[in-house]
Amino acid sequence: MNEFLTSLQSSALGMAIRGETGWDYLFPNLETLHVLSLTVVFGSILMVDLRLLGLAERSRTVTKLAAEVLPYTWIAFACAAATGSLMFISKPSTYIHNLDFQLKFLCMLLAGINMFVFHFGAYRRVQDWDAQLPTPAAAKLSGAISLLLWTGVIFFGRWIGFTT
């Protein structure tokens, strides 16, 4: 794997992003686009999680809210992943061995698992509790875990900048 990472790092793309080909602003621009994307990811997930917790958007059904908001989550996530991957290529070994980077991805993995469990668990019977409050305990738990993990993603993500 080290060879693969080294080859990424020394690739033309990696060099360009690191600023070694004269375009100093490529990395900070990627970073800003990354931040813009993540605000949409987090903001949209926040809306759904707060609804599951019964703390916001209480007049809307869960299914309607999710249907409206989730397309934005996915598009923004794709943009965040794309910009993140490009930044990663500039210093792959540094990032892979960075603890905050690892913790960030662990949080995302756990958030994905939580989403999966929710989708095939409480959400399967959503018609039963779509419009009512409070939501079932399992839904509340998923919402709370999701919020915690995605906040973790942001926190660890910010710390990467301080530790690399």
Add this chain to the structure above:
Amino acid sequence: MTANAHQWALWISHTPLSVWLQHKVWVVPTSQSIHIVSVSVVFASALLISLRILGLRVSGRTVGQLVQQLSPWMYAALAVLLATGALQTLIEPRRQFGARVFWIKMALIVIVVLLTTFFVRAVTRDAHRWDSRAESPPMAKLFAVVSLALWVGIIYCGRFIGYTGT
């Protein structure tokens, strides 16, 4: 930075509170993370409202409903942004005051908050008419585009405050 700003930055960085906080290295990154979370609330809300004004069917809700539901969250998040921003500036005043983009960012924030407040007031006062409209008036569409551009500009400025070219 100007001599004045420099003096203020020095004075702030020497206050006992600032010195005490400077020694706790986890405060700035933690504050910045809360700052980013709050940016998410503001930007995602502004995006939803603006896209709805521009006619995209982003939700089954009307502009009036979106404004009514999201604006309290936006204002709360703006308060958190001000608090965390102030904290960060208290700890690293030279970093902020010495960056031209910081001052640009502050100016843009004043402008967008004023515009947003005018818009929210207009919609709330006239909620009935807003909800029965099929299409938003041209001024609203202008607001939608301008405010989004301002928010994006603010986020760009924010990122470049700490940028020293390294």
